[in-house]
Amino acid sequence: MMDPLEALRLLSGHRTDQVVVPTMVALRVWSLVSRRPELDLPLVGCMGKASSLGLGVALARPDRQVWVLDGDGSLLMNLGSLVTIGNLSPPNLIHFVYNNGVYETTGGQPVPGAGRADFVGLARAAGYLNAFRFDDLETLGQRLPEVIRLPGPTLVDLQVGRATALGPLPPARRTAEALRTVKAALGP
């Protein structure tokens, strides 16, 4: 089990010009470590749709890598998106799952299938080209450079514990602003 702040700090350290789509608790941790907020597309509310939002950007901009920072509860709400993504097979999409086994936002109730459902197996069966699970920081740090270079779609199941540090919950209008900021940053 990894400390989520340290796990996302590792990701941030390897990020160059990727568009990152974080959601739910992951977005509050990501905001503490992101070095390129102008390329962050935080999805506040609209739970479950980060994978779909990221897919849209990936399809429109095949020249740009897109990282989705999904939650396990969020992905469960939109599990069909694994098949949608597997079918379209965008090589530039990496789908990270911040997998803490609980609905942290609402107080830590277990998500259905916590400790039983296998996102790596689901992703492979849905047509993702690669799928990995990491539960210690050392291995994640060693493997990440190779994982993000692979042609995707790739799913990375991050086994994390409860958050030790959280940024503020942004207001819902933050998503509307970010859509326009990132659109402008990407250009026509």
Place this chain on the structure above:
Amino acid sequence: MGLHAAKVLETFKAMGITHIVWLPDSETGFLYEAVTADGSIRLVPVCREGEALAIAAGLWVGGAKPLVLIQNTGLFESGDSLRGLGVDVGLPVVMVIGYRGWLGGQPMTDSAGVYTEPILKAWGINYYLVETDQDLPKMLAAQEEALKTSRPVAVLVGQEYEK
């Protein structure tokens, strides 16, 4: 009279549409054939309609011009996406919605049809009705309105597409 797939496709091209995010309804068979045979607009098939508006939002961020094509039953399924990634973010997108239950203005019995317009009104989404080729300029008007108002605008298709 009638609504022909080739004319609809022509309209989508005039709108500059790059991607159709869709889940087929019972009336879109000929349109699917026309779009795939033409090949200039990319089809993005989804498993459930709630994905469609979120994907369209991402496509728009990336500089593409998406269109959402679903049935009214799928609109009901998409409620939170329409709220969170349509209305709240001011997404200028046209949603072409198959109007299941529409009886040409006669009283409807299918609840899918009965609830369609009240639900669009509740979300504050303006809509146009298209039944024949002659109505197709309304799609261009819907697009113009979506861009001008930064809101999703709906086009209800009240007729089966013909070959």
